[in-house]
Amino acid sequence: MKLVLDSVCKRFGEGRDAQLVLDQISFTMHTGQFLALLGSSGSGKSTLMRMVAGLEQPTSGSLQLDGEAIRRPGSDRGMVFQKYSLFPWLTAAQNVAFGLKIKGLDRDQIRERTSFYLEVVGLADAARRLPRELSGGMQQRVAIARALAAEPRLLLLDEPFGALDLQIRESMQEFLLNLWRSTGLSVLLITHDIDEALLLAQQVHILAPKPGRLAESLSLDLDKGDLRDLRISASFQTLRHEVADTLRQLDRIRPEAPARAPGAG
Amino acid sequence: MRPIPFLPTLWRSRLHRLMLHPWSLGVAGIGVLLGLWALVASLGILDPLFLPTPAAVLAAGGEEAANGDLWRDISASVLRVLGGFGLSALVALPLGIAMGTKTTLCRLLEPLLALLRYMPAPAFIPLLIIYFGVGELPKVLLIFIGTLFFNTLMIMDAVKFVPRELMETTLTLGGRQRDLLLRVIVPYIAPQVLDAFRINMAAAWNLVIVAELVAAESGLGKHITLAQRFLRTDQIFLGLIVIGLIGLLIDLSFRMVMRRSCAWAT
Numbered sequence: 001m002k003l004v005l006d007s008v009c010k011r012f013g014e015g016r017d018a019q020l021v022l023d024q025i026s027f028t029m030h031t032g033q034f035l036a037l038l039g040s041s042g043s044g045k046s047t048l049m050r051m052v053a054g055l056e057q058p059t060s061g062s063l064q065l066d067g068e069a070i071r072r073p074g075s076d077r078g079m080v081f082q083k084y085s086l087f088p089w090l091t092a093a094q095n096v097a098f099g100l101k102i103k104g105l106d107r108d109q110i111r112e113r114t115s116f117y118l119e120v121v122g123l124a125d126a127a128r129r130l131p132r133e134l135s136g137g138m139q140q141r142v143a144i145a146r147a148l149a150a151e152p153r154l155l156l157l158d159e160p161f162g163a164l165d166l167q168i169r170e171s172m173q174e175f176l177l178n179l180w181r182s183t184g185l186s187v188l189l190i191t192h193d194i195d196e197a198l199l200l201a202q203q204v205h206i207l208a209p210k211p212g213r214l215a216e217s218l219s220l221d222l223d224k225g226d227l228r229d230l231r232i233s234a235s236f237q238t239l240r241h242e243v244a245d246t247l248r249q250l251d252r253i254r255p256e257a258p259a260r261a262p263g264a265g
Numbered sequence: 266m267r268p269i270p271f272l273p274t275l276w277r278s279r280l281h282r283l284m285l286h287p288w289s290l291g292v293a294g295i296g297v298l299l300g301l302w303a304l305v306a307s308l309g310i311l312d313p314l315f316l317p318t319p320a321a322v323l324a325a326g327g328e329e330a331a332n333g334d335l336w337r338d339i340s341a342s343v344l345r346v347l348g349g350f351g352l353s354a355l356v357a358l359p360l361g362i363a364m365g366t367k368t369t370l371c372r373l374l375e376p377l378l379a380l381l382r383y384m385p386a387p388a389f390i391p392l393l394i395i396y397f398g399v400g401e402l403p404k405v406l407l408i409f410i411g412t413l414f415f416n417t418l419m420i421m422d423a424v425k426f427v428p429r430e431l432m433e434t435t436l437t438l439g440g441r442q443r444d445l446l447l448r449v450i451v452p453y454i455a456p457q458v459l460d461a462f463r464i465n466m467a468a469a470w471n472l473v474i475v476a477e478l479v480a481a482e483s484g485l486g487k488h489i490t491l492a493q494r495f496l497r498t499d500q501i502f503l504g505l506i507v508i509g510l511i512g513l514l515i516d517l518s519f520r521m522v523m524r525r526s527c528a529w530a531t
């Protein structure tokens with residue numbers, strides 16, 4: 001898997017009302033990498049992810065997956081959203097099977113893959129439950145299983161834990177890290193949560209806002225044996241402070257924005 | 266638990282539980298009204314012409330049931346509603362979904378439908394009679410006209426509110442337009458569509474009676490105008506009660522279907 005973004009720009013609107021949302025974004029991503037895009041609201045990170053998913057087209061520049069231009073969405077780029085992730089009328093198992101049915105797999109194959117991926121996310125006994133009977137964290141796990149079941153080349157996560165409360169968010173972050181380690185999947189994560197980006201990703205691209213552009217890139221090699229220890233370790237805290245300062249400076253270039261609640265934008 | 270006097274403990278708790286049942290208040294309310302009616306009618310304060318006794322109404326009902334008139338009238342009215350509403354649903358479903366998914370179609374038709382919706386259906390009756398006579402067709406068309414615009418607009422609104430994330434998830438799982446329509450939109454809007462049908466069916470039931478009051482050979486509305494001509498208020502009361510009961514039955518049937526098939530939405 002090789003994802004190449006070359007001078008990608010995105011402009012919304014026409015003429016005088018046109019807004020430049022993304023400015024000359026270029027980066028590359030390889031198989032098995034965990035890449036995080038970190039930025040505050042207005043940095044265009046969601047738009048960028050939607051372009052990788054094929055849900056939006058760039059105004060100029062190109063996005064290529066394994067040498068082919070990304071023109072439309074497809075199951076090779078699975079995506080998990082922040083909210084409304086599951087189909088509420090389907091059970092967890094039926095949700096996971098959704099993409100498989102679209103592909104036209106036969107019943108046995110569907111059943112096999114569904115139970116496998118539910119097992120992978122640790123929800124084998126929740127197979128028959130409806131989304132409303134599942135907690136927020138469990139719902140997101142099912143959503144991840146559903147994306148994985150379609151066996152994508154790249155997993156896209158758009159602030160997947162933003163709507164969850166803190167305790168659950170932390171356990172979900174551990175879950176995601178372990179999942180990545182055991183499956184060797186290529187993961188592209190969008191977040192505004194500094195801790196999340198630093199704890200999970202190997203590489204973090206920091207995006208500046210208005211217009212969104214790549215301000216800084218960090219290659220991380222932290223000891224992720226125990227996330228809880230890592231979170232409170234001195235070196236991590238220092239790194240975190242530096243990144244927070246960077247973000248704050250980038251934010252200052254634009255007019256003062258009112259404080260936003262996490263999960264917005 | 267407040268003590269209920271004069272009853273042994275076992276019956277006290279059973280009665281208490283009965284009182285707490287969600288339907289018990291409603292049933293009690295209807296019972297009280299029936300009781301008042303029987304009381305006032307039997308006291309003879311009013312001329313029996315104005316207020317027949319419940320017994321008289323029941324007797325009229327028995328008479329009509331026995332000679333088949335009641336069933337003939339009920340089936341005539343019900344068939345008209347099913348015909349007109351069925352047609353309306355058949356058109357509203359694809360039209361509403363199309364308008365909900367295609368912005369240009371919506372912009373084209375929504376103002377027109379919004380306008381037509383406010384034209385009271387009964388006002389079309391004279392026109393329909395002139396065009397189509399006094400047979401079945403004008404009545405069925407009246408119900409069609411009276412419910413089509415509401416059904417379409419409510420279905421369109423339901424489609425517009427399908428969460429964008431669900432649609433996009435489907436696309437990122439390899440789905441195409443057909444999958445969006447059949448696997449996402451249709452199941453998602455099903456409870457709202459059924460609810461819209463339940464509500465508009467009530468309007469259809471009203472309309473059929475109105476149409477029959479004007480011109481009909483049979484039906485519950487016709488039954489009432491006929492009764493009026495002969496000053497048979499007991500038959501009028503019977504007609505009203507039967508109309509109300511059938512309307513209630515329709516409503517409960519829809520609710521039951523909704524609860525069975527759309528359990529996830531309740």
